[in-house]
Amino acid sequence: MKRLLLPLLALVSTPAFAQTIAITGGKVVIGDGSAPIERGTVVIANGRVIAAGSTVAIPAGAQRIDATGKWVTPGIVAGFSRIGLAGVDGVDESNDTAAKSSPFSASLDIALAVNPDVEAISVNRAAGVTRAVVSPDAGNAIFAGQGAVIDTGADHDPITRARAFQFVEFGQTGASRAGGSRPAIFATFRNALAEARDYQVGRLREDSLLKRADAAALVPVITGAQKLVVHAESATDILAVLSLKREYPTLSLVLVGVTEGWRVADRIAAAGVPVIASAVNDLPAAFDQIAATQSNVGRMKAAGVTVAIGMIDDDDTRQAMHGAQYAGNLVALTRVPGATGLSWNDAFAAITSKPALAIGMGSEIGSLQPGRRGDVVIWDGDPLEVTSGVEAVWIDGVRQPLDTRQTRLRARYAHPQEGNLPKAYDR
DSSP states (O other), X not given: OOOOOOOGGGGTTSOSSSOOEEEEEEEEOOSSSOOOEEEEEEEEETTEEEEEESSOOOOTTOEEEEOTTSEEEEOEEEEEEOTTSBSSTTOGGGBOSBOTTOSOOTTOBGXXXXXXXXXXXXXXXXXXXXXXXXXXXXXXXXXXXXXXEEEOOSSSOOEEEEEEEEEEEOHHHHHHHHTSSXXXXXXXXXXXXXXXXXXXXXXXXXXOSSOHHHHHHXXXXXXXXXXXXXXXXXXXXXXXXXXXXXXXXXXXXXXEEOTXXXXXXXXXXXXXXXXXXXXXXXXXXXXXXXXXXXXXXXXXXXXXOOEEEEOTTSSTTTOTTHHHHHHHHXXXXXXXXXXXXXXXXXXXXXXXXXXXXXXXXXXXXXXXXXXXXXXXXXXXXXXXXXXXXXXXXXXXXXXXXXXXXXXXXXXXXXXXXXXXXXXXXXX
């Protein structure tokens, strides 16, 4: 591969505190769907990737890290998650995923609730997840509020982009939130957008169903300045969502879930709407997933759909790291007669550059192309193999700790000492 160089202007906004680092000798994966590069080099300066490839000049004074025999990749981007929003799902005091009794909906801003001290952050960082798309859950309305893109760094500044998108429930879940039927979803949705337009031109009436804050929050949605991320699973619901593009052509749609996407893959591709899909759903866990198949992602990709992998309704508050395993499963499907999976290159892109592109941040995160944030992981083997481990992680060019509560507990009890155990173990 040819050497890739960052235009000098792109360096202007990068952090000044990060070191210049050259990671040499490893199998370098750019993350854009291209093949891995043997004995490649990655250079990070001022928090950004400035070059990655086989013939890269190493700046004078750079800290050199030998990755011979290792894999060097961009950090995993969790395509859809609720990481950082809940310590314990069943304990309301530690759970900010949904505002079930709030009078507000679309104006809810999840960035204010992301807690970098939640253990799931460090556990996923140690597994190679460096960024995550974080969505609120719908409480008592179809509009759940505004989601964020975060990093998993060991600091108290996790927000990469606040208010990155508006999340809305359609399909089976949306019907229950709207009042009991799918027609009620569309009536609610159309009314909300009409009232947002009224707000935009100063005509919001006192009998509006939306709060003023919610109407204001939907203005960027109707102009296309903010992504509208829609959860839909069945083929019928997916087509209904795609029809919104004809009615509201400025909407910047992203579909999530999409279990039956393979049935209408040509229509999704023609609409140019990216998908963040559940990777390997193969059981009809609900009535809108009757046609679930593990070939769903592969078939959509083959039809020309831009597909990323997310964790919707799949322990999305803790297990974002399972995206790598799911991507590996999609590679394995290529060896199953009659099944449709992904090539290794496409599978890795589905957990790095594709989710970044879907959410509108492909020029910032998700690959080792010049100018992207310096999110780099060194693995001791193929990152899509469950037996491989993470040896080092950088976020924005800053090396991260890999210890977690689990590793600290392991260290504590591997060689227990008297006085270093809980009271129950005292003799």
